[in-house]
Amino acid sequence: MYIYNFLIIGFISKSLKTLGLFLLCWITLLCFFSFIATGSSAQDLQQTTISITKPEGKNVQINCHVSSPDFINTLIHWYQKKGNEAPKRVAYISSTFFLENRNDEGKFSVAKDLSKSVCILTVSKITPQDSATYYCAIWDAHSYYHKVFGSGTKLVVSGKLCVVCVFSPPANSEILQKKLENQTTYVCLIEKFYPEVIRVTWTDDEKEVTDNVVKGDAWQSAKGDDDYSIASWLTVPAENKDKKYYCKYEHEEQQASLSTQGMFHLLKMDFDLLL
Known part of the structure; x- marks a missing residue:
């Protein structure tokens, strides 16, 4: 009986030690991947134009500057977000561009300006249904489980062109x-x-x-x-x-x-x- 209890205690002790090492390794991995997901990336996206207002029927180009050491081969995605709806991918490009939905052929196209490291989404013959915020995105340089998004450019399809912002009250009182x-x-x-x-x-x-x-x-x-x-x-x-x-x-x-x-x-x- 004594030997049996001793073996049981030894087994439990060894199991707890193994479990502790497993948990320690798991926590370390979680911390590592959390650091990768939240850390700074060598790739950076800039959408400097926050909105574009155009009347129906026009073509619109939305730019995304990509800081990447291998811009020519970087896979860049474009997402469309309307109101409270979830964003949906409309197109993506590496060396050539692809549409997410074949029905959008002629509506969306994507190109890269290699001299400026700029990715350009063109929305053709815009209609009110194209009014949305468009985001460029790339996979994080450190992880294929984390995407980096640009700040977004809102497309407003309207008959009214943007009015120059006027400050009021008059001069020197803004x-x-x-x-x-x-x-x-x-x-x-x-x-x-x-x-x-x-x-x-x-x-x-x-x-x-x-x-x-x-x-x-x-x-x-x-x-x-x-x-x-x-x-x-x-x-x-x-x-x-x-x-x-x-x-x-x-x-x-x-x-x-x-x-x-x-x-x-x-x-x-x-x-x-x-x-």
Whole structure:
């Protein structure tokens, strides 16, 4: 009986040790693959145009810059996403391009500009059904289980061409300021633009500022027009009141940068409702 118990205890001890080593190896592998999936990649995708607005019947080209040491052989995918629907692949290219659906022949085509490392998706004779956000994607350089996506370009098919973004109130009053005892809040107000897709960022003289930044949702004109407006807030500590910050926006092909310095003596309005 004693020998039997001894053997049982020995077996359990050995089994637990083996199980512990197995779990340790498994956890190590999980950590390794998590690092691969979330780590930085040698390949990078940039879709600098955030939206394109064209009337029905036109052809549209959507660009994706691919930083890859082997661009010519890199497999690049293009996805279409509509509203709350799941994205679906429409085409892909390595040395030649392929359609996901044969019914889309003549609608989508893909090419590579080798001199600029740019992949180009062409959507031909656009209709309202083509309105969507289009994303380029590649497999991560370290793992075939993880895809890297571009930021997306929204295609708006409309009879109304993009209106140049107009800031209101008039000149030198685009950034509003409110001082409190221990902090200052800047409000960057951008009005009357179409479509609603816009990218707003805050920077100082060196880099993008992301701490204590709030970006509101775009709202439509109360008159029922297609114009949109948006506001973004930046709050900084009182000791940074003399530091220069910039509100930058990108809309269609237009970019602008507004400074927080040198304009407040012209400001005579109360904007508490915006805060």
